Amino acid sequence: MEQHGQTLTWRENALSRTEPWLTTGKSKPPRNVEVVDDELRAEDALRYASEGVGMLWRGDFRNARQLLDALKRRLDRKQLKSVDDPAGAFYRYRQSRTHRARILGLLLMELDEDFVLDLPRSPDVRTACLEAYGERSGHGVVSLQELLGAIGARQWRLNGVEVPALDARIYPHYGVFAPTRNEYVDLVANELTRVDVPATAFDIGTGTGVLAALLVRHGVKQVVATDNAPRAAACAVDNVRRLGITDQVAVVETDLFPAGRAELVVCNPPWLPVTPASPLDTGVYDQGGRMLATFLRDLPEHLAPGGEAWLVLSDLAELLGLRTREVLLDLFGKAGLTVLGHTTTRPDHPRSYDGEDHLAAARAAEEVTLWRLAVQQV
Numbered sequence: 001m002e003q004h005g006q007t008l009t010w011r012e013n014a015l016s017r018t019e020p021w022l023t024t025g026k027s028k029p030p031r032n033v034e035v036v037d038d039e040l041r042a043e044d045a046l047r048y049a050s051e052g053v054g055m056l057w058r059g060d061f062r063n064a065r066q067l068l069d070a071l072k073r074r075l076d077r078k079q080l081k082s083v084d085d086p087a088g089a090f091y092r093y094r095q096s097r098t099h100r101a102r103i104l105g106l107l108l109m110e111l112d113e114d115f116v117l118d119l120p121r122s123p124d125v126r127t128a129c130l131e132a133y134g135e136r137s138g139h140g141v142v143s144l145q146e147l148l149g150a151i152g153a154r155q156w157r158l159n160g161v162e163v164p165a166l167d168a169r170i171y172p173h174y175g176v177f178a179p180t181r182n183e184y185v186d187l188v189a190n191e192l193t194r195v196d197v198p199a200t201a202f203d204i205g206t207g208t209g210v211l212a213a214l215l216v217r218h219g220v221k222q223v224v225a226t227d228n229a230p231r232a233a234a235c236a237v238d239n240v241r242r243l244g245i246t247d248q249v250a251v252v253e254t255d256l257f258p259a260g261r262a263e264l265v266v267c268n269p270p271w272l273p274v275t276p277a278s279p280l281d282t283g284v285y286d287q288g289g290r291m292l293a294t295f296l297r298d299l300p301e302h303l304a305p306g307g308e309a310w311l312v313l314s315d316l317a318e319l320l321g322l323r324t325r326e327v328l329l330d331l332f333g334k335a336g337l338t339v340l341g342h343t344t345t346r347p348d349h350p351r352s353y354d355g356e357d358h359l360a361a362a363r364a365a366e367e368v369t370l371w372r373l374a375v376q377q378v
Contacts, residue, residue: 033055036057038059042071049102052106057107060120064107071104086320104143107145114126128147128153131174153172153173165188171208171242173232173235184312200220201265201266224262237251263307266309270284274286296332308372309337314368315369316363344367
C-alpha cells in the first residue's frame with residue numbers, strides 16, 4: 001500500500017512545493033530534488049542519483065524512458081566478482097540489485113489529480129495507478145521505475161497469463177506474483193491424475209488462485225484458498241469469479257491456515273529464506289524461512305485423518321547455500337511428518353540471473369520437487 005504521511009519537497013520557479021510520495025514498497029522520498037528535462041545527460045543523471053538527489057522530470061515522457069534505459073545499461077556494466085561461497089555471492093548480488101533499484105528510483109514523475117501524467121507523449125496511466133495505489137485525490141510524485149511497473153502490471157491484468165495445465169488464463173494484479181513458471185503448476189496437475197481426488201483441500205498462500213482453480217478443475221469439490229496479503233486475496237477472488245468457480249472456492253485473507261481440516265493441503269511457499277525488499281518479492285523471498293517453518297509446524301493440526309500435504313519447493317536455496325536439504329528434512333521430522341514420496345522436475349528458464357555466473361549456474365542446476373507429506377503414525 002502507499003506510504004501515508006511521506007511527502008516530497010522541492011523548489012521550482014522560485015516556489016517551494018510539497019506533494020505526497022507514492023510508493024507501494026519501502027522506499028523513502030529523496031531529501032534533495034532537482035527539476036530536470038530533456039537536456040539532462042545520462043552521465044549527469046547518474047551523478048545526481050549517486051549523490052541521492054531525486055530528478056523530477058519535466059520533459060518528454062519517452063525521453064525519460066530512454067534516460068532510464070541508459071542508466072540501466074551503465075549500472076549493468078559493473079560485474080560482480082566471483083566468490084567461492086555461494087551464499088556470499090548471492091547476498092552480494094542482492095546488494096547490487098538494491099543499489100541499482102535505489103539509483104533507478106530517483107528519476108521522478110509528478111502525477112496531477114486523478115493520476116494524470118501531464119507530459120508530452122505520456123501514456124494514460126490512470127487505471128494502472130488506481131490499481132496500484134487505490135482511490136485517492138490530489139497530486140503525488142512517483143519514481144518512473146515504479147510507475148512503469150504499475151503500467152506493466154496493468155497489461156498483465158488486462159491480458160492475463162495462459163496456464164496450460166489449467167487450460168485457461170489467470171489475471172495477476174499489481175503486486176501479486178504472476179504464474180509464469182509452469183513447473184510448479186504442472187507438478188500439482190500431474191499428481192492429481194495419479195491419486196484419488198479428495199473432496200476437500202486447502203491452498204495455502206494462494207497468490208493469484210491458480211492452484212485452487214487447478215484443484216477444482218481436477219474434481220476437488222471444496223477448496224479454501226488463503227493468503228495474508230490483501231492484494232493477493234483480492235486477486236484470487238477475481239480469478240475465481242472469472243473462472244466461474246465461486247461455489248467451489250472460498251478465499252480467506254489470513255496468515256496460513258483457515259479454520260478446520262482438509263483431506264489435501266497444497267502449498268507453494270516462497271523458495272528463498274531471504275528478506276523481501278518489495279511486496280512482489282514476497283512471492284519469492286520468505287524472511288528467515290518463517291512461512292515454510294510455520295506451515296510445517298502447524299500442518300498436522302489442519303490435515304484430516306489420512307490426509308496428505310503437497311509441498312512444492314525449489315532447491316535453489318540449497319544450491320545457493322541458503323538452506324541445506326538436511327535442514328528441510330529436519331523440519332519435516334520435527335513437525336511429526338513423514339515423506340510418502342516426491343516428484344521432481346527441471347524448470348525451463350528463459351534467462352539467467354542477469355549474466356552473473358554463480359547465479360546462472362545455480363538456476364541451470366535447479367530442480368523443483370513436490371513433496372507428499374503425511375502425519376507420522378504413532
